[in-house]
Amino acid sequence: MxxxxxxxxxxxxxxxxxxxxxxxxxxxxxxxxxxxxxxxxxxxxxxxxxxxxxxxxxGIADKLMQQGYTELPYRKYNGPEMIGESPRKHFLRNDTRFPKVLxxxxxxxxxxxxxxxxxxxxxxxxxxxxxxxxxxxxxxxxxxxxxxxxxxxxxxxxxxxxxxxxxxxxxxxxxxIGETHQEEQLWVGDVEVEGLKPDAWYNWLSAEYGLAFALFPFKNSNNWQLQAAMPADAQGKIPTPTLEGFNQLFKERTQIQNVSFTNSTWQSIYRVxxxxxxxxxxxxxxxxxxxxxxxxxxxxxxxxxxxxxxxxxxxxxxxxxxxxxxxxxxxxxxxxxxxxxxxxxxxxxxxxxxxxxxxxxxxxxxxxxxxxxxxQLDLNYRDSSLGINNPHPQTELRAGDRAPNVQLANGSWISEQLQGAGWDLLLFGDADIPAAGSLNVIKVKDNAIVDAYKISSGVVLIRPDGHIALIADEVTAVAAYFDKLVGYKGIE
Ligand SMILES: Cc1cc2nc3c(=O)[nH]c(=O)nc-3n(C[C@H](O)[C@H](O)[C@H](O)COP(=O)(O)OP(=O)(O)OC[C@H]3O[C@@H](n4cnc5c(N)ncnc54)[C@H](O)[C@@H]3O)c2cc1C
Structure with missing residues (x-):
């Protein structure tokens, strides 16, 4: 075998x-x-x-960033009438290279x-x-x-x-365990769109259907995603989507005649x-x-x-x-x-x-x-048994938090110094470690890191998935962490 x-x-x-x-x-x-x-x-x-x-x-984020949009506005319609447009909402922050949704x-x-x-x-x-x-x-x-x-x-x-x-x-x-919401069903699909500029997410709002129709263009592509809410019958069924159905439904719900769909490569039903x-x-x-x-x-x-x-x-x-x-x-x-x-x-x-x-x-x-x-940048594992969650007097960061990324004085990011797939140890102040085994040790010299972590002395151990395992005053806590919590032989 x-x-x-x-x-x-x-x-x-x-x-x-x-x-x-x-x-x-x-x-x-x-x-x-x-x-x-x-x-x-x-x-x-x-x-x-x-x-x-x-x-x-x-190593694939920069390539993907070239392939997508980050700035498409939301354009709203009621039937044929455009009723507003709002810019894309961002939650900008300086502890990540990627603050925007792609x-x-x-x-x-x-x-x-x-x-x-x-x-x-x-x-x-x-x-x-x-x-x-x-x-x-x-x-x-x-x-x-x-x-x-x-x-x-x-x-x-x-x-x-x-x-x-x-x-x-x-x-x-x-x-x-959970529920199926028969009443919340959508037609979804991919189409080419004639008659609309690919410069916004288009939403047709309606008192009857909520989301009567929506169209989402993709960068450097003729393909758009289509979504439309579909009321289910008494058996919880909705009609099978087709390209003809997409065209007919759009005209019925928007009263717009000079937009049409062709070359649909995907049609599906989405049920919540x-x-x-x-x-x-x-x-x-x-x-x-x-x-x-x-x-x-x-x-x-x-x-x-x-x-x-x-x-x-x-x-x-x-x-x-x-x-x-x-x-x-x-x-x-x-x-x-x-x-x-x-x-x-x-x-x-x-x-x-x-x-x-x-x-x-x-x-x-x-x-x-x-x-x-x-x-999803603030999702954390603070309650995990893999963290030693002693509140630290200097910083609000805790074990389980995502380790913040920091841009250094020379323009590079601390993420570039972290191991791709292993454990990292940040040493602040005079902290030192005699034998680090496979740990990637970074002696913090850049004030930007001190400012971001709000720690002037001690150690921060970062897990291979970029979450903080331990914040401690003494470097001896690192070996103790590995012994007790992971049995990990990362350091000798
Ligand atoms: C219209 C729509 C819009 C969405 N929008 C978003 C969004 O904006 N953001 C977001 O995060 N998510 C979104 N989602 C959800 C997203 O598509 C799914 O969460 C995602 O596909 C899940 O990925 P997965 O790898 O777990 O499963 P899948 O993508 O379903 O992949 C599972 C794979 O396993 C294969 N497989 C199944 N059984 C076997 C078997 N026995 N042996 C071998 N292979 C098998 C299947 O063929 C399939 O390729 C959207 C979904 C839909 C339908």
Whole structure:
């Protein structure tokens, strides 16, 4: 039987992020994808600042920044009449290189991740489905199915990144708790648009439908995403979307005759589900992304949260596989990410309600969704057992917080000095460490860092996912941290 260490199910944005995390740490892994080729639908069209930081660490953020918009205004209509336009809302801050949401289709995000994965030596196995699996004492025996053959593979860890309809989740017997909102359904699709300038997000508001129609252009592309609220019948059904249907509905709801759609590459129905799995781990099988949480698309956070799940799990799997940490480290994946999913489900539902209320009242739509917490930069793991959360007298930063990025006097960013995939230690004042093992040690000399961290002496230990593990006065606390909390052999 063939063997691998990590088998990743699904080459969506979440599986691909995890695959990059594995391969760049030299962890043997395979990633299988049921579809024969990449997905074509635009689906997620917002990369949030925290995801951009993660992609910066993977080396793909600058390329993606070239491919998307950050400034498209919100243009509102009531039928044929334009009733207003507001600029894109930003939550500018100086502790990140990426304060603005990047607007681009999900297929471009996936393409950048695939390119990175392949550059790192990985290979996606297309047309390959996880048909069945069984956990044994010696690993997980998986049956892979392609159109032409079946293959048995023994893996040490299996990670289900197989989307909202995850069959792996079902096979693991994990309940997906929550609700389906039959009344909240949309037609979604991709079209080329004749008759409109691609310089805004267009929203048609209506008392009857809320969001009667919406169109979103993409940069350097003729493709636009389309969304329209569709009332369901008594059985909870809505008609199947088609290009003809898109054209007809647009004319009916907007009374605009000189705009038309052609070349639709994707048509789909989106139904709001608000659900999360009761757990994220069964034995050596884990679950990530839409497979463990689904919610309204309002606020654009589903793909982003999944990417951040994978980023949390990736370094932990690598540390345990490399013998640098105890298996218990893997339990902190669920401990840290389930509270984030709970916040996400609540926040997305609240945003959905607020948007529909504003649209129904003719006040606006997508601009109501832009909120500071949507940047995901302030999500933290303060309550995690992986942090030593002693309040520090000098700073408001705490263990579990995202380590702030800082621009230095010479214009570079501290993120450029941090390790791509390992632990970093910032030494402030006279703090010193005799033997640092694989830790990347930065002796802080630039006042900009002191000002940003508000620490003049002591140490800050930063985890491989960019969150603070420890803030302490004495460097001895670092070895104690590794001994007690991770069993990590990062320093000798
Ligand atoms: C209209 C729309 C707009 C959206 N807007 C946003 C947004 O602005 N921001 C945002 O963050 N999110 C948004 N989302 C949500 C986003 O698309 C999802 O959260 C994201 O796709 C989840 O990624 P994933 O990798 O978890 O799952 P998926 O993208 O669903 O990928 C799962 C993959 O697993 C494969 N697979 C399934 N079963 C198997 C199997 N047994 N074996 C092998 N492969 C398998 C599937 O073929 C698929 O390719 C939007 C979604 C829609 C529909």
């Amino acid at each position: 063939n063997n691998t260490t990590v088998l990743i199910i699904g080459a969506g944005p979440v599986g691909l992020t995890l695959a990059c995390e594995m391969v760049r740490r030299n962890i043997p892994c395979r990633i299988i994808e049921r579809s024969a080729a990449p997905q074509i639908g635009s689906r997620a069209k917002a990369l949030q600042p925290r995801s951009l930081e993660i992609f910066d660490n993977l 607007l681009l289709p999900q297929y471009q995000v996936e393409a950048a991740l695939r390119d990175k994965f392949e550059e790192l030596g990985g290979k996606i196995e297309w047309g390959t489905e996880l048909a069945d699996f069984n956990q044994t004492d010696n690993g997980i025996v998986c049956q892979l199915q392609t159109p032409n053959w079946t293959e048995d593979v023994n893996c040490t860890y299996l990670v289900a990144c197989d989307g909202g309809k995850s069959t792996t989740r079902k096979k693991l017997g994990i309940a997906f 589900n608000v659900r999360r799995t009761e757990k994220y781990r069964v034995g050596n099988a884990f679950i990530c992304g839409d497979a463990c949480h689904v919610h309204s698309i309002a606020g654009g956070m589903g793909m982003n949260t999944g990417i951040q799940d994978a980023y949390n799990l990736g370094w932990k799997l690598a540390a345990v596989i490399n013998g640098n940490a105890k298996d218990e480290l893997l339990d902190t994946y669920a401990e840290e990410r389930i509270p984030i999913a709970d916040w996400l489900l609540k926040a997305a539902s609240e945003r959905q309600k607020a948007m529909i209320a504003a649209a129904t009242a003719g006040k606006g739509a997508f601009e109501t969704l832009a909120t500071n917490d949507g940047t």
